[in-house]
Amino acid sequence: MAHWQAASAGDSAAEHAIYATAAVLDYPQSGERFVGRATIKAQRGGHPARRQFTVLRIRGTGDLWVSECVITYDGVPSHSVSIMEFSGDLVAHETQYFADPFDPPPWRAALAAARPDETA
Numbered sequence: 001m002a003h004w005q006a007a008s009a010g011d012s013a014a015e016h017a018i019y020a021t022a023a024v025l026d027y028p029q030s031g032e033r034f035v036g037r038a039t040i041k042a043q044r045g046g047h048p049a050r051r052q053f054t055v056l057r058i059r060g061t062g063d064l065w066v067s068e069c070v071i072t073y074d075g076v077p078s079h080s081v082s083i084m085e086f087s088g089d090l091v092a093h094e095t096q097y098f099a100d101p102f103d104p105p106p107w108r109a110a111l112a113a114a115r116p117d118e119t120a
Helices: 002-009 012-016 037-045 106-111
Strands: 019-027 032-035 051-061 064-073 076-087 090-099
Touching (some): 012 037
Parallel strands (some): 019 090
Antiparallel strands (some): 064 076
16 A cells, blocks of 8 residues: 555656565556666656556455556546565566446447446
């Protein structure tokens, strides 16, 4: 949770302190891989948008943890799932997926309930 709070506050040092020196970050949807804590920090530090993170839930055990978040870029929300694989106390590998919100189709509207934990 401290990782996401630091990211939202713009505290880059605290945000990236959880990564191993040789950590790997994958963005499967864009086909990008970033190798090394310094590279991960540099690519996030270059993001032109103001970012805010809302953690919906974090679940995991041992070396595998999953965070479901809404990342808001300059006021526009994007849902994100982050899968973090730890080696000891540090993240060795993270895979992050992004999805923009969309309106539900009318054909299933009567079947769906609102998510009680949804904040964005």
